[in-house]
Amino acid sequence: MNLKGIILIGLTLSQFSSFSQNYNVSGEDRNQTIELTNQGIDAIKENKTDEAFTLLTKAISIDSTFRPSFINLYKVFVQKKDYSEQVITYLNKGKRIFKEDDELSFYLGEIYRVNSNIKKAIQEYSTAIKYSKKNGEDFSLVSSYYVNRGNCYMRTNLVDSALLDYNYALKLNPNLPNVLLNRGICLFKKGNTNEACEDWKKSSTLGSAQAKEYLEKNCNK
Numbered sequence: 001m002n003l004k005g006i007i008l009i010g011l012t013l014s015q016f017s018s019f020s021q022n023y024n025v026s027g028e029d030r031n032q033t034i035e036l037t038n039q040g041i042d043a044i045k046e047n048k049t050d051e052a053f054t055l056l057t058k059a060i061s062i063d064s065t066f067r068p069s070f071i072n073l074y075k076v077f078v079q080k081k082d083y084s085e086q087v088i089t090y091l092n093k094g095k096r097i098f099k100e101d102d103e104l105s106f107y108l109g110e111i112y113r114v115n116s117n118i119k120k121a122i123q124e125y126s127t128a129i130k131y132s133k134k135n136g137e138d139f140s141l142v143s144s145y146y147v148n149r150g151n152c153y154m155r156t157n158l159v160d161s162a163l164l165d166y167n168y169a170l171k172l173n174p175n176l177p178n179v180l181l182n183r184g185i186c187l188f189k190k191g192n193t194n195e196a197c198e199d200w201k202k203s204s205t206l207g208s209a210q211a212k213e214y215l216e217k218n219c220n221k
Contacts (some may be wrong), residue, residue: 025063031061049080070094074107102131118152125149144170159186177206
């Protein structure tokens with residue numbers, strides 16, 4: 001069953017996957033789930049995080065095949081990090097329902113990264129990247145899959161791996177100042193000063209004050 005035909009009220013989402021098994025959902029349950037999800041979205045907008053979590057998890061308990069309920073739980077985590085473990089549990093449930101869903105894997109990676117679990121973050125970003133090859137790389141978040149995995153590699157001093165991810169992210173979107181900044185740092189560490197300076201120059205042009213500092217300190221000497 002394909003989810004692309006579902007109307008998403010109050011959401012801007014673009015990636016959908018297939019169910020892992022067949023589910024029978026009544027029209028009444030689906031309507032109630034949509035209503036609860038939209039109330040949860042409104043609560044997030046009003047920074048009523050606890051209320052949003054309650055509404056979205058209730059929606060999932062009624063109809064766990066409505067993907068927006070899972071997606072918006074990640075926004076609950078963004079507002080309140082105390083919900084990390086609960087949201088991880090629900091997103092993993094979503095991954096079991098929605099096969100090869102790159103966006104859900106990416107959000108799990110984000111939670112692990114924020115919580116400094118770099119190994120698991122890299123695993124989830126890698127899964128998201130794998131699925132995006134099949135689902136399509138035109139989805140707006142895909143470049144972030146590479147950027148944030150690259151940042152994790154850079155954080156653990158895996159410079160060559162970080163460079164590969166930054167290169168691909170810039171292939172998808174060439175005007176990312178922070179990625180140009182970080183790629184420049186990686187290139188500089190490898191002794192490629194001229195290439196690093198080119199990246200910092202472009203990053204500075206795109207508005208990065210930090211890139212300008214790197215330029216002044218390490219380039220045109």
